[in-house]
Amino acid sequence: MKYSKSIDEYIENNSEWLEEITTLRNIMCSTEMKETIKWGAPTYTIDGKNVVGLGAFKSYVGIWFHQGVFLKDQKNKLINAQEGKTKGLRQWRFSSLSEIDEDLVLKYVQEAIQNQKEGKEIKPEKSKTLTIPxxxxxxxxxxxxxxxxxxxxxxxxxxxxxxxxxxxxxxxxxxxxxxxxxxxxxxxxxxxxxxx
Known part of the structure; x- marks a missing residue:
């Protein structure tokens, strides 16, 4: 997979998490997913559909599985960051490089890719029709x-x-x-x- 220059810039801007982001990025790039930037952060897609995103924050680096609700999560790694609001998105947080089990992360990512290929997704709810005053x-x-x-x-x-x-x-x-x-x-x- 070809690396994106803007993602290199994202990593430079989050240099305190350099090793963690680079490790997670290498896992994503070892798959068939396409690397891009969406919402200012690295995002990985299959057939134009978002599968995984990466994000760096003050206290952790996270992976976002856009349809993570469908993952088996046998190791209980995933959280719903906005309980009651977020339907499909699930997060996996790491506060150090030693917490990243590359084989396990790849296993989750491969399952997410397969789920996307099978069309497993929660569609956004249609908004209510508005009554014109x-x-x-x-x-x-x-x-x-x-x-x-x-x-x-x-x-x-x-x-x-x-x-x-x-x-x-x-x-x-x-x-x-x-x-x-x-x-x-x-x-x-x-x-x-x-x-x-």
Missing amino acids: IELDRVLTSDTDLKKSFDQLTPFKQKEFIEYIATAKREATRLSRLEKITPMILEGVGLNDKYR
């Missing part, structure tokens, strides 16, 4: 240009505008917010684009 609905119904512009926005941007209006408790606030966002919708600008 009456004030926004009225304006969209009466102004065809605004409606056309709103429909051309990404679902994410539409949701931001809907929630912005819906979260106002007073009608006067909803109307003043509506007045503020109307030119933004016409320009195709999202509510929080200036912060992105």
Whole structure:
């Protein structure tokens, strides 16, 4: 496998974990997975699907199994970092090089690759349909240009505008917010684009 320059940079930026990250990276690169950077960290994929990620933090280096919930985990190495929130992702943490059993890590990784090939994955839940606040609905119904512009926005941007209006408790606030966002919708600008 060819090594990625940006991952070399990631390792340089986390030099306190140099040996640990390099060891884990070598394990990942010994497989058929493709190495890339996603979310600013090394990620390993099969057929474009995320299988494993690496991350360095203050007190540990971790492996993320994107569909780790399907791993047998006979050695009880995996944790759910956000109990109640995370459905498929599982983490394995190491606080020193001596904790990394290369053969065992490779065994887990190979199982994760096989699971991905078999299509074992938890799909993200479909988000609930949003109810457009009456004030926004009225304006969209009466102004065809605004409606056309709103429909051309990404679902994410539409949701931001809907929630912005819906979260106002007073009608006067909803109307003043509506007045503020109307030119933004016409320009195709999202509510929080200036912060992105």
